[in-house]
Amino acid sequence: MNAAVLHAFNESPRFEEFSEPIADENEVIVHVRAAALKPVDKQMASGSHYAAFRKLPVVCGMDGVGCLDDGTRVFFVSPRPPYGSMAQRTIVSPSHSFPIPDNIDEDIAAAIVNPGLSAWGALAWRAQLAAGETVLILGATGVTGKLAVQTAKLLGAGRVIAAGRNEQVLSTLHDLGADSTIRLDKPGQDLTETFAREAGDAGFDVIIDYLWGPPTEALLAAIARKDLNPALSRVRLIEVGESAGPTISLAAAALRSSKLEILGAGSGNAPASPEIWLEAIRQLLSNVASGKLRIDTERVPLREVEDAWQRDQHGWRTVIIP
Ligand SMILES: NC(=O)c1ccc[n+]([C@@H]2O[C@H](COP(=O)([O-])OP(=O)(O)OC[C@H]3O[C@@H](n4cnc5c(N)ncnc54)[C@H](OP(=O)(O)O)[C@@H]3O)[C@@H](O)[C@H]2O)c1
Structure with missing residues (x-):
């Protein structure tokens, strides 16, 4: 079968022949129709992800949409290595x-489930966002950030502030529900002052962070108080991605002088029950069908995967079609 095959970390996968998957009694074959090319696929292929591939060669792709042998159309995740979603066929557990x-x-469907559930999970499950609260999205110009803006509004956020670098994408975020925007491409001290101005006296209740690195450091400097007064309210910072850097320098005073709580949202703390996922996917796709959630996509044939892997995406998701 045809597949996107990775032979070495930090290389792009190549379009080539790969062995057919053979299911054991606890697995099913999926005939793949579409597989999104996401940051996590690149992180897995570069060896930088905490769950990066242990053995090469592998077929790339963490999830996708396809048909089972009986024709049922499914969204699937976590194919069994060395099989992946960027291939004509793959192999998964029925759960x-x-x-x-x-x-x-x-x-x-292939493009929206990963970022859509991630945005929903970060806001609803990890931050436990309450109606009326103020939400800051760091990295709102990315695919997942754009969905977080829309999801925060759907969940009843009072005010949503969208922060990103790309001016053109940033200018479209008001249409998705952002009440204000922050340009991130400025020196650290200026950025800290901008965050402090946007936070005002009431502050941010929830921060969804797709960036980490320098923008998060500038934000934390704005959250740290410069007096001995108790902070008025909790600030839940949910760390979801690391597009701007894998580490930060965290001043101890930021934690003592504020009610800052830092949590992560990812595979390690996601619900384990397939029933919860099934219901979350049903709800997500129902919001897509009714026009409440939007995502921009670009279809690319599997044979062009190597080129697509190198291209930057600015607010849209490439979907590989086998
Ligand atoms: N934990 C999870 O379950 C989960 C799920 C989904 C995504 N994520 C992670 O979240 C992050 C974003 O995902 P995505 O789907 O939104 O990716 P994306 O569509 O590729 O967007 C990347 C975002 O990062 C910004 N960015 C990149 N480099 C930057 C830098 N040096 N400084 C400031 N901003 C920078 C981009 O800003 P501009 O376009 O404005 O330049 C854009 O907003 C990735 O790290 C991804 O792995 C995690």
């Missing part, structure tokens, strides 16, 4: 495949 409704395009 990792979720039927999807007929009224959703397969490229939209």
Whole structure:
């Protein structure tokens, strides 16, 4: 079968022949229709992700949309290595495949489930966002950040502040529900002052952080108080991604002078129950069908995966079509 095959970390996968998957009694074959090319796929292929591949060669792709042998259309995650989603066929555990409704395009379903559930999980499950609260999204110009802006509004956020670098994408975020925007491409001290101005006296209740690195350091400097007064309210910072850097320097005073709480949102703290995922995917796709959630996609044939791997995406998701 044709597949996107990775031979060495930090290289792009190549379009080539790979062995057919053979399912054991606890697995199912998926005939893949669409697989999104996400940051996590690149992190896995570069060896930089905490769960990066242990053995090469492998077929790239963590999830996708396809059909089972009986024709059921499913979204699936975590194919068994060395098989991946960027191939004509792959292999998964039945508990990792979720039927999807007929009224959703397969490229939209393939593109939206990972960032959509991540945005939902960070806001609803980890931050426990309450109606009326103020939310700051760091990295709001990315695919997942754009969905976080929309999801925060859907969940009843009072005010959503979207922070990003790309001016053109930033200017579209008001249409998705952002009440104000912050340009991140400025020196650290200026950025800290901008965050402090946007926070005002009431502060941010929830921060969803796709960046980490220098923008987060500038933000934490704005959250740290410069007096001995008790902070008025909790600040829940949910760390989801590391597009701007894998580490930060964290001043101890930022934690003592504020009610800052830092949590992560990712595979290690996601719900384990397939029923919860099935219901979350159903709800997500129903919001897509009714137009409450939008994602921009670009379809690319599997044979062009090597080129697509090198290209930057600015606010849209590339979907590989086998
Ligand atoms: N934990 C999870 O379950 C989970 C799920 C989904 C995503 N994520 C992670 O979240 C992050 C974003 O994902 P995505 O899907 O939104 O990716 P994306 O569509 O590629 O967007 C990347 C974002 O990062 C910004 N960015 C990149 N380099 C930057 C830098 N040096 N300084 C400031 N901003 C920078 C981009 O800003 P501009 O476009 O404005 O330049 C854009 O907002 C990734 O690290 C991804 O792995 C994690």
